[in-house]
Every structure is written in C-alpha cells, then in structure tokens.
Amino acid sequence: MLSLEESLKILKETNALLEGHFILSSGLHSPQYVQCAQLMSKPSKASKICLSLSQKIRKEINDFDIILSPAMGGIVVGYEIGRLLEKETIFSERVNGEFRLRRDFRIKKNQKVLIIEDVITTGKSSLECSKLVLDNNAQVAGYACIIDRSNGMSILKKKIVSQVKLDIPTYTKDNLPQNLSTIKAIKPGSRNL
Numbered sequence: 001m002l003s004l005e006e007s008l009k010i011l012k013e014t015n016a017l018l019e020g021h022f023i024l025s026s027g028l029h030s031p032q033y034v035q036c037a038q039l040m041s042k043p044s045k046a047s048k049i050c051l052s053l054s055q056k057i058r059k060e061i062n063d064f065d066i067i068l069s070p071a072m073g074g075i076v077v078g079y080e081i082g083r084l085l086e087k088e089t090i091f092s093e094r095v096n097g098e099f100r101l102r103r104d105f106r107i108k109k110n111q112k113v114l115i116i117e118d119v120i121t122t123g124k125s126s127l128e129c130s131k132l133v134l135d136n137n138a139q140v141a142g143y144a145c146i147i148d149r150s151n152g153m154s155i156l157k158k159k160i161v162s163q164v165k166l167d168i169p170t171y172t173k174d175n176l177p178q179n180l181s182t183i184k185a186i187k188p189g190s191r192n193l
Helices: 004-013 036-040 043-060 074-085 124-135
Strands: 017-023 029-034 066-070 088-095 098-101 112-120 139-148 160-165
Touching (some): 004 017, 004 043, 004 160, 036 112, 036 139, 043 074, 043 139, 066 074, 066 124, 074 112, 074 139, 098 124
Parallel strands (some): 066 088, 066 112, 112 139
Antiparallel strands (some): 017 029, 088 098
C-alpha cells in the first residue's frame, strides 16, 4: 500500500490537489482544491492510487457483491476498483435532480453494495446512492473514496475507507486569513460553469 506521503505526491504531481486560493461551489474559500479528474486522466499514476485503495478495501470491507458509483466523478474510480477486486461495477446518474439507475443497471435484492466515489466531503452523493440501494431491498456494505475530506462531519453512518484523509480548512469571504486575502481567488469545479 502507498503511504500518505506517496499518495499526496501523486495527487500533487497530477494536479489533483492544488494549492492557492479557491472559491468552492459552496461559496466558501479554501487554500486547497481537489480535482480527482486530473488524477484519473493519468492512468499510470491513478492505477497506483487505485491499487492501494483496493488493498485497503479488501482488508476493511471484504464482503460485498457489487460496486455503485455516482456519476460523474465516481465512474472511473469505481470501474478501476471493480476491475482490481473483480466485482461488477455500475453507476447512478442524475435524472431531474435525483440519482437513478439507468442503462439496465440493477441492484438485486439482498445484494451487498459498496459505494465508491472520488472525493467525499459531506457525503451527500453517497447518501443518495445509499437510498438507491435501500430502495432495491439491498444493503450498503460501506463507502470508499480516493480522498476523504469530510473531517468526520460526513452524514454517512458507516466508516469511509479512503486512500487519503485531508483536513482542508474553509473560510467565508469576510473571514479570510491574511495569506489567502493576498492571493487572487479562482473558481474551479464542475458546478462553477
């Protein structure tokens, strides 16, 4: 398994973990920004992170039947972990604002489902996936992600298996520390188009 230092080095090398002044989709400001799509666009580096995460999952959540990932960010991560652990992998998509199973994906009654994302912050997407699992009379086996930045504040009730845990501070516009207030803020992310 990769150490925390080795994982952080890969995340920084691939620009999946950026330093600067960022305005998040929540409107809060942060000195770091996570964009796992950058990591996943570099397969040779992503495979190292996913292999290490799959080893942790095998050790901590060894009893599950299928992987469910939320679109968009979780699809590639879920696929790679499913490939490594030899598990069927499906994904949910938003339809009218709610996650749904499409493309003839099915969760069978009593299946044990592992929910995998790229990043878990509040746990909202994973919780929405959990609802799909329960609506199909199946069980949530657990949660996994590359980066857990929930700081223990996730709304998820089960443990999160992650490759990296990050405690990234956030600030309101009126409460910026001196070092951030001197850097021009940028607004990255998929919700800021």
